[in-house]
Amino acid sequence: MKFTIDREEFVQGVQHVNRAISPRSTINVLTGIKIEADTDGLTLIGSDSDISIQSFIPVADEEKEYLQIEQPGSVVLQAKYFVDIVKKLPGDTIEIEVQEQFAATVRSGAVVFNLNGLDPEEYPRLPKLEEDQSFKIPQHLLKDMIRQTVFAVSSQETRPVLTGVNLEIEEGKMTFTATDSHRLAMRSAEVETDASLSLSNIVIPGKSLTELSRIMDDAEDLIEVVVTETQVLFKFDRLMFFSRLLDGKYPVTKNMVPTQTKTDVTLERNDLVQALERALLLSREAKNNVINVKTAGDALIEITSVSAEIGKVQENIEVASLNGEDLRISFNGKNILDALKVIDSDVISIQFTGAMSPFVVRPQDHDQMLHLFSPVRTY
Amino acid sequence: MANKASKKHPVLFHVDMNSFYASVELLYRPELRGKPVAIAGNPKERRGIVVTSSYEARAYGVKTTMPVWEARRKCPDLIIIPPNFDRYREMSQLMFAKLTEFTPLVEPVSIDEGYMDVTDEALTNDALNLANLVQQAVFGELGLPCSIGVAPNKFLAKMASDMEKPNGLTVLRKRDIQEKLWPLPLIEMHGVGAKTNERLNRAGLKTIGDLAEADALWLKAEFGIKGEKMYERAHGIDERQVDPEAAGDRKSVGRSTTLRENTNDDAELLRQLERLSELVAVRLKHHHLCSNNIQLMLRNRNHETMTRSQTSVNPKMEADDIFEAAKALFLKYYDGEDIRLVGVTALDVYSRDEAFHQLDLFRYAEEVAKAERKREE
Numbered sequence: 001m002k003f004t005i006d007r008e009e010f011v012q013g014v015q016h017v018n019r020a021i022s023p024r025s026t027i028n029v030l031t032g033i034k035i036e037a038d039t040d041g042l043t044l045i046g047s048d049s050d051i052s053i054q055s056f057i058p059v060a061d062e063e064k065e066y067l068q069i070e071q072p073g074s075v076v077l078q079a080k081y082f083v084d085i086v087k088k089l090p091g092d093t094i095e096i097e098v099q100e101q102f103a104a105t106v107r108s109g110a111v112v113f114n115l116n117g118l119d120p121e122e123y124p125r126l127p128k129l130e131e132d133q134s135f136k137i138p139q140h141l142l143k144d145m146i147r148q149t150v151f152a153v154s155s156q157e158t159r160p161v162l163t164g165v166n167l168e169i170e171e172g173k174m175t176f177t178a179t180d181s182h183r184l185a186m187r188s189a190e191v192e193t194d195a196s197l198s199l200s201n202i203v204i205p206g207k208s209l210t211e212l213s214r215i216m217d218d219a220e221d222l223i224e225v226v227v228t229e230t231q232v233l234f235k236f237d238r239l240m241f242f243s244r245l246l247d248g249k250y251p252v253t254k255n256m257v258p259t260q261t262k263t264d265v266t267l268e269r270n271d272l273v274q275a276l277e278r279a280l281l282l283s284r285e286a287k288n289n290v291i292n293v294k295t296a297g298d299a300l301i302e303i304t305s306v307s308a309e310i311g312k313v314q315e316n317i318e319v320a321s322l323n324g325e326d327l328r329i330s331f332n333g334k335n336i337l338d339a340l341k342v343i344d345s346d347v348i349s350i351q352f353t354g355a356m357s358p359f360v361v362r363p364q365d366h367d368q369m370l371h372l373f374s375p376v377r378t379y
Numbered sequence: 380m381a382n383k384a385s386k387k388h389p390v391l392f393h394v395d396m397n398s399f400y401a402s403v404e405l406l407y408r409p410e411l412r413g414k415p416v417a418i419a420g421n422p423k424e425r426r427g428i429v430v431t432s433s434y435e436a437r438a439y440g441v442k443t444t445m446p447v448w449e450a451r452r453k454c455p456d457l458i459i460i461p462p463n464f465d466r467y468r469e470m471s472q473l474m475f476a477k478l479t480e481f482t483p484l485v486e487p488v489s490i491d492e493g494y495m496d497v498t499d500e501a502l503t504n505d506a507l508n509l510a511n512l513v514q515q516a517v518f519g520e521l522g523l524p525c526s527i528g529v530a531p532n533k534f535l536a537k538m539a540s541d542m543e544k545p546n547g548l549t550v551l552r553k554r555d556i557q558e559k560l561w562p563l564p565l566i567e568m569h570g571v572g573a574k575t576n577e578r579l580n581r582a583g584l585k586t587i588g589d590l591a592e593a594d595a596l597w598l599k600a601e602f603g604i605k606g607e608k609m610y611e612r613a614h615g616i617d618e619r620q621v622d623p624e625a626a627g628d629r630k631s632v633g634r635s636t637t638l639r640e641n642t643n644d645d646a647e648l649l650r651q652l653e654r655l656s657e658l659v660a661v662r663l664k665h666h667h668l669c670s671n672n673i674q675l676m677l678r679n680r681n682h683e684t685m686t687r688s689q690t691s692v693n694p695k696m697e698a699d700d701i702f703e704a705a706k707a708l709f710l711k712y713y714d715g716e717d718i719r720l721v722g723v724t725a726l727d728v729y730s731r732d733e734a735f736h737q738l739d740l741f742r743y744a745e746e747v748a749k750a751e752r753k754r755e756e
Contacts, residue, residue: 179740256741356738358743
């Protein structure tokens with residue numbers, strides 16, 4: 001194998017596929033990046049067997065020539081070293097040549113690295129997916145939906161299925177749901193698809209989505225999403241992102257959202273964010289982040305937080321409206337704050353259903369998002 | 380206080396009672412004095428192990444943790460006494476009370492050893508002479524022998540008290556360490572267990588001196604903070620203060636048991652864990668405490684100990700919740716080898732007054748109902 005490639009383009013491709021690679025992988029060949037050159041262009045692959053990323057660099061496009069392939073071939077190079085090396089190379093182009101025993105020579109400007117490669121034949125094949133279940137979504141929207149839900153997945157392995165985001169599609173509407181069983185985030189959007197497509201219990205690991213969103217930007221262009229029993233594939237222009245799906249039945253969440261409320265509050269999102277940030281200053285040590293809220297008059301709520309060792313804080317917030325029963329409730333303020341930070345509306349509404357049952361936080365502007373929280377109980 | 384201590388040269392004692400349990404038993408049965416005596420878990424049981432023994436028994440090769448049958452083979456005339464922990468606790472309290480007559484700065488480390496900070500007292504009295512007075516008081520008034528290490532810090536004091544037993548009085552100054560400390564094999568260094576010793580040996584380090592001359596960066600990389608500490612200690616450096624409150628500051632509540640015989644029977648081990656979880660729950664309740672971090676301990680027949688812990692969002696205090704965590708850890712980490720000791724510990728305990736329960740979105744109704752039932756009880 002021998003080729004010369006535009007450095008910038010190559011570095012970006014290498015960094016993208018490196019996102020999938022775990023340096024601690026027990027499968028030796030997966031600690032490397034697979035590089036494959038053929039007449040159409042260069043294919044890079046990184047994988048930790050849960051996530052696989054394939055990046056393609058064509059020989060040329062309308063704008064520019066990226067690549068000259070002198071001799072097709074393939075090799076696997078240790079990602080840990082290779083990624084840093086290519087980032088630091090001085091020239092505008094990089095030449096890579098592989099000779100016997102997978103010995104690779106990397107040249108750029110006046111620099112030459114000789115690297116020991118691994119056998120590309122040992123590299124696992126990427127899954128071949130049946131493409132009959134697929135839909136399209138703008139890149140920026142998918143990125144938003146991930147950001148607005150993935151923070152709520154469980155970090156505990158006790159219920160593995162909750163470490164993922166549940167994807168559902170019905171009648172052209174896609175819904176993402178994430179919950180760690182103490183808070184739940186739900187976000188929906190219209191997607192371009194065959195009207196008959198109906199998907200449920202597609203649980204994508206939170207970690208996969210986090211990595212995926214790091215590769216995405218706020219572009220308008222459509223991404224094609226292909227779903228099978230065990231895998232999901234996100235197809236970009238020159239990049240394919242595969243993720244394993246989580247086994248198991250995602251809990252039914254639709255009926256968890258309370259339909260009746262006892263106390264309704266509408267207020268400025270930013271007022272609540274700032275009050276919670278102040279109140280949480282005291283509970284940082286205690287780690288339980290407990291905040292107490294109580295209704296205090298017609299248009300006032302009182303927020304308090306107490307730390308036995310440090311002290312206490314009290315703050316009154318004027319709200320736009322307050323209806324229903326008087327209320328005292330305690331909850332994990334950090335969880336609410338996480339949600340408030342992803343709500344894209346200046347005004348929010350909160351529906352409480354009592355001190356010992358869940359409450360809902362929604363944006364005022366639209367009905368495509370909701371956040372559900374359980375309160376805390378003292379002993 | 381740190382300021383005050385830095386002006387004077389600190390003088391610390393490590394007081395180590397000599398074969399404490401056996402010495403206490405001899406007070407009750409003076410006719411056994413001079414004979415080989417061992418305190419051992421129920422002597423009727425074949426698997427009972429020697430908890431401690433008199434120096435006469437040790438001369439025959441009887442060692443702590445040796446099974447009774449083996450101790451009997453080494454010393455056929457060995458007199459075995461079952462342990463009587465209430466007696467030992469009582470004598471321990473008397474002993475510490477005696478030490479506090481010399482200085483209020485006494486920190487008990489366990490039932491039979493403790494540190495004293497006598498920096499102030501040593502000004503008016505030569506340190507060695509003072510140690511002698513302490514030793515005489517403990518022996519003369521309580522009838523219990525002890526060894527005392529005299530040094531500028533805890534580590535050296537501890538090492539010093541180990542150097543002469545019984546009835547030892549050993550001074551270990553910083554300038555002595557090259558001569559007295561460095562030739563010792565690493566296994567004798569306080570804080571170096573069998574495993575650490577083995578790892579150090581493999582790296583070619585055999586003595587405390589080797590450790591002192593090892594690469595500090597390597598030690599840190601290999602052992603983390605523990606490595607840094609070991610390196611410092613080998614150079615006679617130990618910043619820890621004598622803290623009389625340390626023993627009262629409860630950080631964990633644990634219970635463990637040595638099994639009647641080594642076993643790899645899952646059901647039996649889980650039964651033991653369930654029982655220990657109940658004991659921990661009783662203890663937590665007594666002190667009005669709870670924990671979000673439950674630890675499982677397993678020790679195999681080679682005395683290799685494994686601990687694994689699990690944190691939870693919600694505090695645990697009831698036996699069934701503690702057992703649930705211990706069981707989950709057991710099922711995840713137990714590899715089927717023969718086990719001689721199991722333990723359950725609630726780590727980082729705190730008052731129930733500061734505890735909160737985060738309700739579950741799927742089960743909040745049940746949780747609230749269960750809490751109501753508890754409250755009514």
